Amino acid sequence: MAISNATLAGLTRTQLLEMHYMMALLRRFEEKSAEEYTRGKIGGFMHLYIGQEAVGVGSIATLRPEDKVLSSYREHGHAIAKGIEPGAVMAELFGKITGCSKGKGGSMHMWSNELGLLGGNAIVAAQLTIATGVALASQYQGEDSVTVCFFGDGAVDEGAFHESLNLASIWQLPVVYICENNQYSMGMAVQKAWAVDSLLPRAAAYNMPGEQVDGMDVIAVYEAVKRAVERARRGEGPSLLEIKTYRFRGHSMTDPAYYRTREEEQQWRTTRDPIGIFEKRLLEAEAATQAEFDENDARATQAAEDAADFAENSPNPTPEELYTDVMVDDSTALAYRYERK
Amino acid sequence: MRTITYRDALREAIREEMLRDERVFILGEDIAGYGGTYAVSKGLIEEFGEKRVRDTPLAEEIITGAAIGAALGGLRPILELMTINFSLLASDLIINSAAKFHYMFGGQPEVPLVIRTPGGGGAQRGAQHSQMLESLFAHIPGLKVVMPATPYDAKGMLKSAVRDPDPVLFIEHELLYNVKGEVPDEGVEYTVPLNRGEVKREGQHVTIITFSRMLHLTMQAAEDLAKEGIDAEVIDLRSIRPIDIDLLVDSVKKTNRVVIAEEGWKYYGTGQGLAALIYEFAFDYLDAPIQHVTGADVPMPYSKVLERAAMPNKSDIVNAARAIVPAALVRA
Numbered sequence: 001m002a003i004s005n006a007t008l009a010g011l012t013r014t015q016l017l018e019m020h021y022m023m024a025l026l027r028r029f030e031e032k033s034a035e036e037y038t039r040g041k042i043g044g045f046m047h048l049y050i051g052q053e054a055v056g057v058g059s060i061a062t063l064r065p066e067d068k069v070l071s072s073y074r075e076h077g078h079a080i081a082k083g084i085e086p087g088a089v090m091a092e093l094f095g096k097i098t099g100c101s102k103g104k105g106g107s108m109h110m111w112s113n114e115l116g117l118l119g120g121n122a123i124v125a126a127q128l129t130i131a132t133g134v135a136l137a138s139q140y141q142g143e144d145s146v147t148v149c150f151f152g153d154g155a156v157d158e159g160a161f162h163e164s165l166n167l168a169s170i171w172q173l174p175v176v177y178i179c180e181n182n183q184y185s186m187g188m189a190v191q192k193a194w195a196v197d198s199l200l201p202r203a204a205a206y207n208m209p210g211e212q213v214d215g216m217d218v219i220a221v222y223e224a225v226k227r228a229v230e231r232a233r234r235g236e237g238p239s240l241l242e243i244k245t246y247r248f249r250g251h252s253m254t255d256p257a258y259y260r261t262r263e264e265e266q267q268w269r270t271t272r273d274p275i276g277i278f279e280k281r282l283l284e285a286e287a288a289t290q291a292e293f294d295e296n297d298a299r300a301t302q303a304a305e306d307a308a309d310f311a312e313n314s315p316n317p318t319p320e321e322l323y324t325d326v327m328v329d330d331s332t333a334l335a336y337r338y339e340r341k
Numbered sequence: 342m343r344t345i346t347y348r349d350a351l352r353e354a355i356r357e358e359m360l361r362d363e364r365v366f367i368l369g370e371d372i373a374g375y376g377g378t379y380a381v382s383k384g385l386i387e388e389f390g391e392k393r394v395r396d397t398p399l400a401e402e403i404i405t406g407a408a409i410g411a412a413l414g415g416l417r418p419i420l421e422l423m424t425i426n427f428s429l430l431a432s433d434l435i436i437n438s439a440a441k442f443h444y445m446f447g448g449q450p451e452v453p454l455v456i457r458t459p460g461g462g463g464a465q466r467g468a469q470h471s472q473m474l475e476s477l478f479a480h481i482p483g484l485k486v487v488m489p490a491t492p493y494d495a496k497g498m499l500k501s502a503v504r505d506p507d508p509v510l511f512i513e514h515e516l517l518y519n520v521k522g523e524v525p526d527e528g529v530e531y532t533v534p535l536n537r538g539e540v541k542r543e544g545q546h547v548t549i550i551t552f553s554r555m556l557h558l559t560m561q562a563a564e565d566l567a568k569e570g571i572d573a574e575v576i577d578l579r580s581i582r583p584i585d586i587d588l589l590v591d592s593v594k595k596t597n598r599v600v601i602a603e604e605g606w607k608y609y610g611t612g613q614g615l616a617a618l619i620y621e622f623a624f625d626y627l628d629a630p631i632q633h634v635t636g637a638d639v640p641m642p643y644s645k646v647l648e649r650a651a652m653p654n655k656s657d658i659v660n661a662a663r664a665i666v667p668a669a670l671v672r673a
Binding site: 068099100101102104105109111112113118119120121123129131133135138141160163164166167170324327328329334 | 404434483
């Protein structure tokens with residue numbers, strides 16, 4: 001098949017293929033994570049991003065390196081898309097010292113100062129309040145960086161969601177709130193939890209632009225987030241996006257998803273897979289070939305393998321790490337003075 | 342030295358830190374136009390403007406989260422929570438985020454945040470506006486919790502808190518704002534550390550450990566005890582977390598007797614925590630059981646008569662000391 005110079009959403013072929021690779025990487029990484037969890041290499045709660053790849057990849061592709069991303073506990077994908085090495089993310093899952101949080105955070109608590117990935121929050125909607133403050137710091141210091149905050153549809157039910165949008169709006173903060181509406185907060189269907197059937201009236205209530213986006217179409221995500229990010233960067237204030245998606249697995253590794261039908265899941269997986277939709281679109285635009293997709297997928301599979309090998313072969317934290325980093329100056333930590341043996 | 346109020350000492354600390362460091366700003370409910378519920382920030386809006394003196398909506402969760410985010414973003418926020426009773430609405434952000442981020446994220450983020458908030462009773466404000474809740478927060482690793490009792494310590498410790506790289510809960514007392522004390526002239530630089538108590542009165546027979554407003558009642562009680570020949574040593578904790586155990590142990594080694602005097606409730610609180618530490622680290626030096634003066638174990642009543650009965654007073658402290666200092670010791 002001939003490759004045209006056609007672009008989608010102003011993205012070059014190289015950029016489009018990079019986005020495809022990143023989506024494949026997140027998919028293969030999560031499949032590997034699930035495998036390692038089953039092998040007992042990963043503990044605790046683990047929430048996979050499979051099915052939602054277009055949201056994280058399409059959104060983060062719009063950002064500059066200095067822009068900040070905050071997320072929920074379902075953040076492996078955001079961490080990798082923001083630039084954290086898959087090995088450092090997998091090592092965090094393994095609880096190793098080479099993990100991006102030194103093995104002290106785990107699946108739900110990834111961080112990188114350097115790359116602007118500011119957590120990994122396991123208290124639903126807390127990240128909205130903190131992201132609002134990070135955006136305030138940018139505005140206060142006269143920077144034009146933007147803060148993007150990801151959260152699920154469950155976070156909308158928390159008071160913190162409403163308080164955050166209100167403050168960001170009255171102070172016109174450079175923040176983009178992205179609701180990844182995957183239809184269920186754990187097992188609670190969004191139709192039963194929300195008094196309104198979309199976030200558009202909520203955006204209107206806080207006097208900011210709102211948009212509903214097909215979260216299975218990475219290009220649609222990219223275009224919508226780009227509009228919101230550029231608006232924030234121009235100093236015109238916050239936006240709220242409702243990006244509709246679907247998680248192909250349960251809420252966490254231990255969730256058999258009894259609250260929805262197998263038919264529903266199968267329908268999404270076979271007809272609404274974001275990677276398949278993107279590939280179809282690229283082929284139709286003659287912007288890429290199946291061989292390129294296959295090569296990306298092979299590279300992604302290898303990267304996930306390499307990440308697991310890196311994690312497996314990394315050392316555990318030393319016992320000294322237990323009492324390290326409680327306070328910035330650990331000499332002022334109680335444990336340091338009275339508990340440490 | 343001048344004599345100024347606790348309120349003015351706090352305002353001077355905020356003002357001097359804002360002049361010293363552009364990153365320092367204050368936010369909270371009614372701190373700008375209103376001047377602060379207890380008038381601590383009065384006049385600062387005129388001097389520093391809306392960017393650095395920020396009135397917020399009445400929403401403790403977001404203003405605390407926003408202050409944490411601003412600290413993560415490189416600023417030095419001083420957040421005023423109108424009273425510590427409202428800190429419960431912010432407690433998720435304080436406990437689950439501010440206290441944990443540095444550790445949970447492998448030592449990368451720093452949260453140089455100060456939360457100022459008054460607690461305590463004695464002004465007939467009823468059950469939901471009269472609590473001492475410091476022990477809830479002092480229980481949490483990753484936080485600093487300080488409760489200065491004098492204008493000198495208030496100013497010096499607030500300046501230290503602003504410069505500290507960790508989150509500090511700075512607990513004031515509604516009845517301390519008008520208390521006066523000696524403070525160096527404005528512009529004369531000094532700080533008070535966040536991890537050290539202080540012996541406010543030296544004595545031989547009994548150590549009375551206290552903090553916040555109760556320091557002033559304890560100093561009066563010590564004067565009364567002196568008239569009876571009981572020589573009390575008074576220790577002002579100043580910091581609840583970290584706790585200056587060395588100072589306490591050294592004093593116990595000298596006096597062999599301890600009274601803990603606090604305004605809050607008895608069970609599972611600051612005083613019981615202190616007692617446990619003293620039993621753990623200084624048991625062999627104790628000649629008598631630790632005495633514990635506290636508020637009554639009830640929600641604070643409104644009635645003036647009942648409120649007075651619910652709060653510990655000077656004679657409670659005097660009686661507690663008398664109970665463990667033998668007459669023979671006093672005669673000697």
